[in-house]
Amino acid sequence: MVLNAAAPAVDLEEPSPPRPSFATSWVLLVSILTAAFLAIPTWRYDFFGDELYFVAAGAHRSITYADQGVLIPLLAHLADVLAPGSAPALRLPAVLMTAAAVVISAAVAHELGGGRTAQLVAAVAYGISPLAATQAVQLSTFSFDATLQAAIIWLLIRWIRTREDRLLVGIGVIAAIDLQVKWFIPTILLVLATAVFLAGPRELLWRSALWRGVAIFVLSALPGLWWQQTHGWPALAMSKVIGAEQDAAGGGPLACLPQMIGLCGLLGGLLAGWAFWCLARQRRLRPYIFMLVASGLLIVVVLVGHGRPYYTAGFLPVLFGIGAAALPYSMHDRGGRLLRVIAVPVVALSLAIITALLITLPQPASRVHGAIRSQADFAMRTSIYGYSGWSELTAKVAGAYRQLPEADRPKVIIAQNYWQAAALQNFGRDYDLPPVYSPNRGFGYFGPPPADTGAVLYVGLDGADPALRRQFGSVTVLTHLNVPNGFPGVNSDIAISLCRRPNHPWPELWPDMMDLHLPLGI
Structure with missing residues (x-):
């Protein structure tokens, strides 16, 4: 479906109330509580292997690395200088980025006209999701990449509503930063550009501010591209290796999709599903239907490319925000009423589940029984007991x-x-x-x-x-x-x-x- 780029941002059949304000205090409170809550396991898990590698890489200065950009190793090196041997200090940036994703979820709901309740529902949905717990528990490229991707999409949604071109330059700046974290961001940008071309607003693709943002992104990529070229493009070879490891540890593409859904959690899964439904049906959300197309494209790319389930993580804060914002406009719909009725028990159950996981994991290594005989065993062991040795x-x-x-x-x-x-x-x-x-x-x-x-x-x-x-x-x-x-x-x-x-x-x-x-x- 190709839509008119000038389509109104409100439902002509359902006039919108005056635009609500952003619930800054409440959202920040949820974000702070999330950070404090999710910081608990950072004190209990031993170092993950990749975390130790980041510290080692930070001690070997380079303009980029074979499998990632420079930002995470630099932060790891800084943490090692300020607090040598401290896993919680090393993981503090990951916790802060998770808290930022909570704010972005609420900000997306606000952009789409969601009031305080909708913003808080979006924020809580991300804060109690398995995705957030995974993001905060260790320093990783994913910890930063997911939040930076979500920030890019939030700016894109805000541009569609306001047409403030400086936001497009901001997208280029954030994408340039993300490139110093992980080399997956070009794929995300290509997916978003394709979705905008197919679903609109196509006007975006011709704005000069967007191309200024693209220029910033390209310039930021040149040193890394030069390094990769002179070293035989190890990043491309690594993508194949990671795909094979994902198949061995995670069960292949057929098992990857349920894992993607599982990262949403109960409340997040309902909101994401509701977001897809409303993007396809609500007229007031037509200007943002690119998210429906982009989500489908990204899922296909990850499955075909044998990627990891969290490669779609940057879209989830946005989908949670869209789903939460869509709830108040759907009270005449049976599905909307049902979602509002079950919201409280779903939140309570989700919170109970994530609390139980944070309290009980990792299990003591003394409870380990049985040898590791496959990569699936290895992944399961580290999930339950953490690393040791x-x-x-x-x-x-x-x-x-x-x-x-x-x-x-x-x-x-x-x-x-x-x-x-x-x-x-x-x-x-x-x-x-x-x-x-x-x-x-x-x-x-x-x-x-x-x-x-x-x-x-x-x-x-x-x-x-x-x-x-x-x-x-x-x-x-x-x-x-x-x-x-x-x-x-x-x-x-x-x-x-x-x-x-x-x-x-x-x-x-x-x-x-x-x-x-x-x-x-x-």
Whole structure:
């Protein structure tokens, strides 16, 4: 359906009341309570592997990285400088971005004429959703990307209502910031542009302010594009690896869609479904029907591309706001009356569920039973029990290092996977361990050991000897690490070896060792 860009923003059959004000105090209160509530698990979960990688990446200055932009590593490095070893301090930016998404949900409801109740319903829906809990529990690219995407769409909706062109420049600025977080934002912008072209308002695409915003975005992308080009476009290769991991851990595209829905929660799911229904049927929402088209397009892109369920997360605060704002205009409709009747019990049940999850998770590691035999097992274990094993890994490596005569101790540690490398770099400071390198994923692009490096202490999966013996003249296994019911590739099935006499100079050896797949031994 192609709509007239000049379509009125109010329903001609249902005259709108005077425009309500933004419930600033109430929305901020919900946002603050959400932040305080969701900060609880940040004190209880051990570091996630990627969080340790962000800290390590922040210590290796670069204009961009193989798998992400510079913003998250810089923030992680700052947190490590201000509060070394503090997981809650590291995760504070993620909590704040989640709180900001709560405000955006309410702001979208306000833009579409929702009063205080609608704004609060939208804010609460996001605050008690599984998506918000996932977003706040760890520092991640998703933590920032979801909120920045939602901010872009909110500005687009506001432009449709007001036609203030400075908002389009703001979209370009926010997109440029998001590009320094995650390389997925070009896909989102393309989806939104396609939806606007198909559903309107097409006038948007010809505004000079939009193209000024595009210019800002393109200029911000040039350094990263140059880096990717000179390093063989690892971001493109990583997308295929992530797709394969998602299929293995999440069950593939057929399982991804229910997971997307599950991130909404009960209240959020009702509001998102109601938003789709009203966008398709309510005349006053016709100028915003691009959201219906864009949501469908994005779901298809994620499913076809074997993406992760949270790739659609940036649309959810917006859909919650649209659904909440649409409720008061639908009281004559049986569905609208039903939604308002069940709102209170749904909110109560949603709050009870999220409270139970925050209180009971993570479960103590002592309750773990059974080995991890697949990536699905690995994902389930980390969801219920969190990560663990960094201390055992670091202590074991330090013990192996110190058992060597001082004259024979290598000046370099090489870890087979980037989680191991990041853990050893972060926690090895307490043991005075030598510099850590890894050929795995983004860590490999930090570069090889110095060219004159001889012997190295190698930490990797037990059974890696055949590959190591092709790369080194001598390989001696010093010890093993195999914690019962541990994590493969972290504190289970690990061998620590002394590798001497590399068969080639490190600049030649390193490219052959580099691997984008996460070696977990499963």
